Amino acid sequence: MKVVTLLLALLVSVPVLAQSPALQITMTPLFSDGQLTAVSIEQHYSGLQGKQPLWSVSQTVGPLQNIAARIHGLSLRDSQGNVPLLDTQQTPVVLEVSNPQSWQTGRAINGEVTLRYTADVSEDTNTGPTWELRSQATGVSGAGIAFLVLPDLDTDLKVTSNWVLSAFPYPASQIDSLPAAPAISLNRVLMSYFMAGNLATTPASAAPFYAASLQSFNAISNTELLNWSAASYKQLNRLFNTAGQQPFTVLFRDNPLIMQSGTALPDALMVAAKAENTQSKLKQILMHEMVHVFLHGLADESWFQEGLAIYYQDRAAFLLGMLTVTEYAERMNNTLLKYYSNVQKHMTMSDATAAFWTDARARLQPYNRGAMYFMITDGRIRTATNGKRNLDHVLNQFLTMHRRGESVTKDDWLTLLQSIIGEQAYADYNAMQQGDMLIPDNNALGECFALTKTTTPVFELGFDIASLMQSPRIIRGLKAGSPAAKAGLKEHDVVLNTLSLDARQATPQAPIQLVVQRGNAEQTISFVPAGPQTTSYAWQVRGHNEEQSCH
Incomplete structure (x- = not known):
């Protein structure tokens, strides 16, 4: 009897090891009439016993709109059953979401917990960072900041993600830019890309560099583009004296709105571009975003x-x-x-x-x-x-x-x-x-170049530029006598097409075409956005030979 009592005492004194916090994200694409319209998301958490966190998602990020409005059917469940989620005006303290939509956990969590909801893919026509959850013919992609509802916790978790690939009606694989670390912050999850579908990828032996594409380009094959990306990564490591090759992910997807754009996040980038881009343009924007990734962490202005x-x-x-x-x-x-x-x-x-x-x-x-x-x-x-x-x-x-x-x-x-x-x-x-x-x-x-003075016309639309940077795009502030007005543009015309205004400003003498709706009629209006001449400068190449350094 004394032995039994002693054994029970020893068992009671053995400490119960707390479960390490972990998050498993499972994503299932949802199709309607053959189109990928939404993603069902299940987040399984362990190690949150006794917590009662605030859950949040961005409503907007810069010009990206309606993020929270695309979240449906939010539910939370733990070992005791359903956990109430209450709408609240609270703002997250730790979680770095923009203009948040938040829900307060109605009671303390007991055991493991699962959050479920559906996120619609975006069909908005506002251009902005390539973070939105968007689908195309061969898959779906987005950054966590644009579709993940996460708890406001100052706790690092072991995070993994997977897609239900059997849900795709075509051969599919997946990739993400989550770091392979024992634990990461939830803000790092927000700043990660997720992609799945019929991907073109680099060989697995290319680690720690990974590249994948959902898009096919007319001027270059995916194999050539992804291999060029990998070669550029290795060369940039040498240029910036990186101590060893760091994890790096490159992703490509279609851009339904403008010719090309891109964003860089820690250790990763995504380029969104139309199929008709030239090799030169694709490589230039890719190099731009790769430089961003290599210089990440420097002054943030x-x-x-x-x-x-x-x-x-x-x-x-x-x-x-x-x-x-x-x-x-x-x-x-x-x-x-x-x-x-x-x-x-x-x-x-x-x-x-x-x-x-x-x-x-x-x-x-x-x-x-x-x-x-x-x-x-x-x-x-x-x-x-x-x-x-x-x-x-x-x-x-x-x-x-x-x-x-x-x-x-x-x-x-x-x-x-x-x-x-x-x-x-x-x-x-x-x-x-x-x-x-x-x-x-x-x-x-350097010595191979000389600066010359010249002139150039300023880029001038002839109306408020904000007219083309909001949805709906309605012409306002039209200047009488401007090239746009002379071409037939009217105040309050509704512009139906999108323009890459950033790129267009380098070519003020090239015509702009606007497809406008006026009443029930549509028409195309073309004009040259060239204003008065202004002083400018340009580089000319001096005479040099192959032995001369031009760097």
């Missing part, structure tokens, strides 16, 4: 991130031998043209940032004005060091600081730059922020 990405989408390609000297000059001239032809180039950067999603001319300021700033900085460094160093060297020094865990904010960048070019570092930064006219030095690109 838009002009810094986007300016560097615009500058190095072409500079990196040139340094890696993907562009000739002439092609490089043409690419850089495209950046100059977008900057000088922009009627909003003198607005302050803070104003441009505030108008990012409502005025495409403002949106280009962090990109092209930022690139101009780095072009100018490149020349300053070359001059200060008698050509021994350039922007590449200083950027890699900044990246090294980041890898050592040091601070890499905008202020740290200016401090580093000041140690090389002096107080000019702050003068150039202030000029860029205030909207002063930016003109590179003649040596900014």
Whole structure:
């Protein structure tokens, strides 16, 4: 009897190990008349015993609309049965969702818990980040921020995802950009891509690099494009002195709205593009987003991130031998043209940032004005060091600081730059922020290039540009006597087609076609968005030979 009592006492004293928090996401595509219209989502959590979290999803992200409105049939269940979910105005403390729709757990969770709901795919016509849950003929894809309802927990979880591939009516596979880590934050889940369908993929032996495509392109095969992506990844590792090859995911899907766009998230990117894109355009936007991924974690100001990405989408390609000297000059001239032809180039950067999603001319300021700033900085460094160093060297020094865990904010960048070019570092930064006219030095690109002064027309639509950046697209603020008005455009015309206004601003002399509805009739109106001439600059290639360094 004493032995039994002793054994019971020992058993009672053995600690009960808490279950490690984990999340399993299972996604099942839903079809209607052969079209993939929604995804059924089941999230199975363990290790949340006793918690009563707030659950949230974004309602909007920038111009992306109706995210929460596409969520249906939300239900929560644990070992005791259904758990009430109550609508609330609470805002998540930890979870980084935008304009949230939230639900409060009605009681404490007992045991493992399962959240179920359906997310409709987006058919909105607003252009924005390639994060929305969208389907096409061969599959479905999206970023977590645009369709996942998650709990507001300051807890890292072991996260895995899988698709029910048998639900696809065609051969299917899956890919995601979740890190292969023992545990990650739920915010990292939001910043991950998920894709499934009839994917073209790189060989498994390419790890830690993975690439997949849902889209077929006319000018290049998926095999060639994915292999080019893998080769570029390896070369960028060398260019940016990455210590070992890091996990990296590249995804391609169709863009139903504009010719091409892309977004970068930690360790991953997605390019959305129409099939008729040229090889050159596809590779340029891919390089832009790849640069973003490699520079992730540096100063997070838009002009810094986007300016560097615009500058190095072409500079990196040139340094890696993907562009000739002439092609490089043409690419850089495209950046100059977008900057000088922009009627909003003198607005302050803070104003441009505030108008990012409502005025495409403002949106280009962090990109092209930022690139101009780095072009100018490149020349300053070359001059200060008698050509021994350039922007590449200083950027890699900044990246090294980041890898050592040091601070890499905008202020740290200016401090580093000041140690090389002096107080000019702050003068150039202030000029860029205030909207002063930016003109590179003649040596900014190296000895093989010379800067020439010229003129170009400004890009001018002749009506409020916000008319084309909202849904529905209704013409407002039409200027009498403008080319658009002379071509027959009317106030309150409804525009039915979408335009890539960012790309179009580099070609103000090329016609724009608008398909408009006026009453019950549709018509196509064409006009040239060229305004008055303005001072501009362009690069010309100097005489050089193959032995001469042009970097």
